[in-house]
Amino acid sequence: MKEWKAEILSIGTEILLGNIVNTNAAYLSRELAALGVLVYHQEVVGDNSERLxxxxxxxxxxADIVITTGGLGPTTDDLSKETAARYFGCRLVRDQKAMEDMRRMMEHAGRKMTPNNDKQADLPEGSIPLYNPNGTAPGFILEKDEQILIMMPGPPSEMEPMFREQxxxxxKRKSQQKLVSRTLxxxxxxxxxxxxxxxxxxDELENPTLAPYAxxxxxxxxxxxKAGSEEAARNLIDPVEEEIRDQFGDYVFGADEDTLEGVLIERLAELGFSITTAESCTGGLLSARLVDYPGASRVLKEGFVTYSNEAKEKLLGVRHETLEKYGAVSSQTAMEMAAGAAESAGAQAAIAITGIAGPTGAVPARLGQPEKPVGLVYIGYYLDGEVSYEECRFHKSRRANRENAVVRGLNGLRMKITEKFPRKTDQ
Amino acid sequence: MKEWKAEILSIGTEILLGNIVNTNAAYLSRELAALGVLVYHQEVVGDNSERLxxxxxxxxxxADIVITTGGLGPTTDDLSKETAARYFGCRLVRDQKAMEDMRRMMEHAGRKMTPNNDKQADLPEGSIPLYNPNGTAPGFILEKDEQILIMMPGPPSEMEPMFREQxxxxxKRKSQQKLVSRTLxxxxxxxxxxxxxxxxxxDELENPTLAPYAxxxxxxxxxxxKAGSEEAARNLIDPVEEEIRDQFGDYVFGADEDTLEGVLIERLAELGFSITTAESCTGGLLSARLVDYPGASRVLKEGFVTYSNEAKEKLLGVRHETLEKYGAVSSQTAMEMAAGAAESAGAQAAIAITGIAGPTGAVPARLGQPEKPVGLVYIGYYLDGEVSYEECRFHKSRRANRENAVVRGLNGLRMKITEKFPRKTDQ
Incomplete structure (x- = not known):
């Protein structure tokens, strides 16, 4: 079985100027990895023939395969194609189907063909055309002496379907090896x-390999x-997955497409529970994260952003004395927020977050108490009549502290549910 | 005046596998362009010493300057630093301040130092340390024979402040040419x-240059x-700025560090107004965006996430008949949400968002009405007694539609305030 090596070469001055983020390289790398093609290099060059x-x-x-994106539009004078044709020692010939496609598309859009459009239909002689139903510039595949060059247009809306469908x-036809991966x-x-x-x-494992990503x-x-068939590859994965699940237990919340919010929402739905949120420093990030999951409406009916002390009292019923005595950023307030939100929403579960996201610390609630530092966050939980809290100390930027608090809250409730309502498979 | 050339080298197998998008390269390219440093190449290599x-x-x-990101964490065995030290012919020495920083951070987070953490405090001898208040791995600058190597950690939340502040x-100190830019x-x-x-x-402008970024x-x-002094550079910028402000009027909401939410909040604070939010499909993203601005607490006291129809009725007082007759995604509901939220919060301004974020359309409220398509969003506004709405149709992903709706809502209220309460300078 031959191991393919590929490199991704993105062409475009706008990437080098930082005007656009190179999502094409990430897309292609992911797709190639799934096909068992190794990618050791990604590179970006400008619209410059010599450097290309x-x-x-x-x-x-x-590498055996080089995949390029960009540099095929009418504005770059077909620089990429000409450079490729020169490199492979062939000439450019006009592709009639590409020409017709382009004419039809321009007509449809009510635009006139300009002379620099015509050149987009030129392709290296002997190449396999990659027609482009989503734009004007076609791509192509050029094979020569065990080398494969694949050139595609730059816009993701044109490149991605071209990759997927052609x-x-x-x-896949060229390769015999199957590569399967599972992410826990x-x-x-x-x-x-x-x-x-x-x-x-x-370090020990070779096939399958095991790699962490934060x-x-x-x-x-x-x-x-890697194996000769998908099934054989999955059989190699299964025992390693089991080993990791044994070792890390409930820390493992899902696999592959699972998300933390999705897993939590599905578990709540199974229990017939609804959830609500009460947010101070995260200001709605937690509820927005839940809503990210299609189907959140089954368990999330409402959420509260209570940024001021008054709102905590009015909407959640946090006691004035609690805020006075312990301050808004305290375990006591977090717990009253969670219980109050659950009561107000008639929900069986609630997560409340109150903390100092930064950039500066909070003045103490009462004279003599120490200042509460940036990154101090209290998470309050309500679950089927029980109230609890967690104290966290984050040490990143305002935004990162808030995102970490949201993850901690979602996971905290998930762990509590696992403990209190174990499924048969959890036991 | 020397023209610097730089290359950006991103280190990380996770980028080559397509697990993360290389936003660092775009960030650095943009920042370097703003400093007048030319970038002709971006490259990505894996965690592999030889290839690095x-x-x-x-x-x-x-190039004269090579900037790397990634490969400094505890998991990669400090491969990048060792490779760099070997390339420059120097050894790694432990940096005491980096060591103390790391200890303090781990303590603060209640985590134990593991032996693989220690090595993160090793830096090439003679290098300028780049301490990292947002993570554990420091970066460094290494100069030798007219070559400058700058290595920074991979997480954007650590790399970006490190670049900005150090x-x-x-x-800027190294360069004699002053490059000043202003972003409208x-x-x-x-x-x-x-x-x-x-x-x-x-196309006409050469100094200053003018470039758009979406x-x-x-x-x-x-x-x-570009000029010999910052003042001279600013004098070149001023007339072009004035020209653009004249041409685009109120579309220009700010410059440089200004954010849409910040501008809106400051204007509300000037008017002595408070604001509240009522969100359905955006689920808290709008309030979270407002809270992103330090000082939001002056005007934002509370916000409502009303995902279900019941919550819209209960918390915002939207009429049952309105929901029955026009549906939750309608101009009528959006306006009642805005007015109801303002009343409940005692606020002078409110933004309400209700829409179909996707992935599927909504069933019609009443038989015979057409299905409401994905991306249809109604934004309701309340401003000092007046209620209005805006209909938007977005055509992107669930997440992008929601983010666009938030921007549209913030800007819509900003424009209404500009119209209704013009400042002297606005007139």
Whole structure:
């Protein structure tokens, strides 16, 4: 089985100026990984023939497949195609179907063909055309001496369907190897702790491989196996997945497409519970995260943003004395917020967040108490009659502290549900 | 005046696997362009010492400055630093301040130092440390024989402040040329309309240059001038700024560090008004955006997430008949939400958002009415006794539709305030 190596070469001065983020490279890398094609390099060059030719040479010295995006539009004078044709020693010929497609599209849009449009229909002789139903510039695949060059237009709305519908099937036909991966999502445990516990195992494992990825407040563990069939690859993955689930238990909240909010919402729906939120420093981020999950309406009816003390009293029934005595950022306030929100919404579950997101600390509620530092957050929980809290100390930017608080709150409630209402499979 | 050339080298297997999008490269490219530093190449390599060393050699053959991000965490065995030290022929030494910072941070977070954490405090001998208040791994600047290597950690929440507060001032000191830029923020007008009106002017202008950048629901126009002094550069910028403000009027909501939410909040505070929010499909994103601005507490006391019809009735007093007759996604409901939220919160201003964020359309409120399409959003406004609405149709993903709705709502209220309560300078 041949191991393919590919490189991604993005062409566009606007990427080098930082005007656009190179999402194409991420998309292609992900798709290629899923096809078992290794990507060791991504590169970006401007709309410059000389530098592009140099980059093509370099890339083909290391890889079998080079995929480019961009540089095919009418404004760049077909620089990429001409450079590619020169590199492969062939000439450009006009593709009649591409020409007709383009005419029809321009007519449909009520635009006139300009001479610089015509050139977009030129393709290297002997190449496989990649027609573009979503734009004017076609792409192509050029094979020569075990080297494969795939050039596609830059706009993701044109490139992604072109890859999905034409390039992926082409690569699948060429390759015999199947690569399957499964990603386990962990929350409640730090990246370095996960790494520390798995370091030896990660070094040992070759097929499948095991790799960690940190996300805000979470860690992903990806298990990737190669085999002759998808089933054989999955059989390699299963025992490693089981091993990790045994080792990390409830820290593992899901796999692959699962999200923390999705897992929590599905579990609440199973229990017939609804949830509400009471937010101070996060200002609605928590409820917005829940709403991110399609189907949130089954369990989330309403949420409260209570930024001021008055709103905490009025909407959530937090006692004036509690705010006076302990301050808005306190375990007592967090718990009263959670219980009050649940009561007001008639919900069986609630998460409340109150904290100092930054940039400056809070004045003490009473003289003599120490200042409450930036990053101090209290999360209050209400679950089926029980109230509890968690104290967190974050140390990042205002925005990162808030995002971490949201993840902590979602995961905190998830863990409490797992403990209080274990499923058969959880036991 | 020397023209600097820089290359950006991102280190991380997770980028090559497409697990994360390389926003760091876009950020750095934009920042370097603003400093007058040319970027001809961006490159991504995995956590692999040999390939990193090769990339460093290649980059320094073309450029004076190489900036790397990533590969400094505890999990990669400090591969990047070791490779850099070897390339520059120096050894790694433990930095005491970095060590103390890290200890304090871990303590603060209630986490234990693991042995793989220690190595993060090692830096190449003779380098300028870049301490990291937002994470554990410090970065550094290493200068040798006219070559400058700048290594920073990968997470944007650590890298961006490190660049802004330490690297940018360093690069500014090194350079003799003063490059000053001013960015004007526009909202309420599309990117192509801005481009169309400015195309000729942008082509004409050389110093200062004028360039547009599209953001979610907004357009930035950046004016950049080069001169021997900052004052001289600013004198070049001023007339172009005035020209743009004349041409685009109230579409220009601010400059440089100004944000849409910040401008709105400051204007509300000047008027002595408070604001509240009522959100359905955006689920708290709007209030969270307001809370993003430090000092939001002066005008935002509370907000409502009313996802269900019952919550709209109960918390905002939307009439049952309105929901029955026109549906939750209607101008009538949006206006009642805004008015009801303002009344409940005792606020002089309110923004309400109700819409179909996707992924599927809504069933009609009454038989025979057409289905409401994904992306249809109604924004209700309340301002000092007056109620109004805006209908929007967005065509992007669930998340993008919601973000666009939030921007539209903030800007809609801003424009209404400008119209109803013009400042002297607005007239």
């Amino acid at each position: 030719e140099h980059a093509l040479k370099e890339s083909f010295a290391r 390039v992926r099937p082409y690569l 999502h962990l929350c409640g445990i730090g990246e370095s702790a996960v790494e520390y516990r798995l370091k030896k195992r990660m 996300k805000t407040g979470m860690v992903d563990l990806r298990i990737t196996a | 060393e090769h990339a460093l050699k290649e980059s320094f053959a073309r 690297v940018r001032p360093y690069l 923020h526009l909202c309420g007008i599309g990117e192509s309309a801005v481009e169309y009106r400015l195309k000729k002017r942008m 953001k979610t629901g907004m357009v930035d126009l950046r004016i950049t001038a």
